[in-house]
Amino acid sequence: MTLRRGGQSVLCGVRLSVPLGRWLAVAGPNGAGKSTLLQCLAGLLLPHEGQTRVLGQPLAALTGPQRARRVAWLGQAEAVSGELTAWDVAMLGRLPHQGWLATPSAADREAAESALRDTGAWAWRGRPLGQLSGGERQRVLLARALATQAPVLLLDEPLANLDPPHQADWMALMRRHVAAGGAVISVLHELGMALQADDLLLMRAGGVFHCGPVQEDATRRALQAVFDDRIAIHPLPPAADGRPQWAAIAV
Numbered sequence: 228m229t230l231r232r233g234g235q236s237v238l239c240g241v242r243l244s245v246p247l248g249r250w251l252a253v254a255g256p257n258g259a260g261k262s263t264l265l266q267c268l269a270g271l272l273l274p275h276e277g278q279t280r281v282l283g284q285p286l287a288a289l290t291g292p293q294r295a296r297r298v299a300w301l302g303q304a305e306a307v308s309g310e311l312t313a314w315d316v317a318m319l320g321r322l323p324h325q326g327w328l329a330t331p332s333a334a335d336r337e338a339a340e341s342a343l344r345d346t347g348a349w350a351w352r353g354r355p356l357g358q359l360s361g362g363e364r365q366r367v368l369l370a371r372a373l374a375t376q377a378p379v380l381l382l383d384e385p386l387a388n389l390d391p392p393h394q395a396d397w398m399a400l401m402r403r404h405v406a407a408g409g410a411v412i413s414v415l416h417e418l419g420m421a422l423q424a425d426d427l428l429l430m431r432a433g434g435v436f437h438c439g440p441v442q443e444d445a446t447r448r449a450l451q452a453v454f455d456d457r458i459a460i461h462p463l464p465p466a467a468d469g470r471p472q473w474a475a476i477a478v
């Protein structure tokens with residue numbers, strides 16, 4: 228996949244395949260092309276060369292609702308009317324499931340409630356988005372993505388404004404999503420969290436610097452290298468489920 232913006236090449240020859248049942252974290256320095264790649268995968272930007280296929284079908288061949296039922300999107304600094312309540316925003320995630328002018332079904336309401344409960348946003352479902360804090364707002368937007376019940380989640384900096392306990396909750400949600408057969412692709416600057424993903428895609432200067440399982444030493448070495456060895460990775464005690472964990476510290 229190749230994309231030029233403003234006369235510059237911002238993605239060059241990126242090839243990527245993410246199987247269902249895996250969580251891929253995308254990391255790399257500022258300006259590496261991570262958000263651009265995610266927007267191409269979501270169909271929000273059209274690459275000059277290459278295409279995105281979702282569940283075996285070219286994204287471009289799908290209608291808007293078909294696409295939105297397969298791929299849920301959470302972008303950076305999304306513009307959503309501050310007058311909408313948290314409930315309204317979660318229900319936006321159900322639009323791809325509803326017919327033209329149809330009223331929401333019981334299944335739509337259940338999906339929105341479950342998503343708001345999962346992100347800890349149920350308590351303020353009646354409050355307008357404009358009256359929520361940055362982290363509260365982010366949890367509502369995550370609920371909108373989850374309410375779609377799409378198998379593929381594309382999340383650009385989903386942890387922005389989340390406090391550490393809610394970051395841990397987010398991770399548990401992603402684990403649950405992949406354990407249920409979904410796929411997650413998330414751009415993360417929180418490298419400790421990125422190191423808990425299954426796979427890491429490391430980008431630099433619009434290209435793939437490295438892609439591989441977090442468990443492989445080579446991947447963790449590449450993570451240090453993509454940041455010019457200005458981070459160090461240290462092992463941590465295993466997680467409760469036995470999964471190895473690492474911390475990334477700026478040096």
Ligand SMILES: Nc1ncnc2c1ncn2[C@@H]1O[C@H](COP(=O)(O)OP(=O)(O)OP(=O)(O)O)[C@@H](O)[C@H]1O
Binds near residue numbers: 255257262263
């Ligand atoms: N609308 C645009 N027009 C021209 N160039 C753009 C545009 N949007 C982004 N770019 C450039 O594309 C490159 C990749 O940007 P992108 O936002 O994908 O990087 P990123 O890896 O997500 O960075 P960050 O970690 O800072 O969020 C950057 O050099 C950026 O300046």
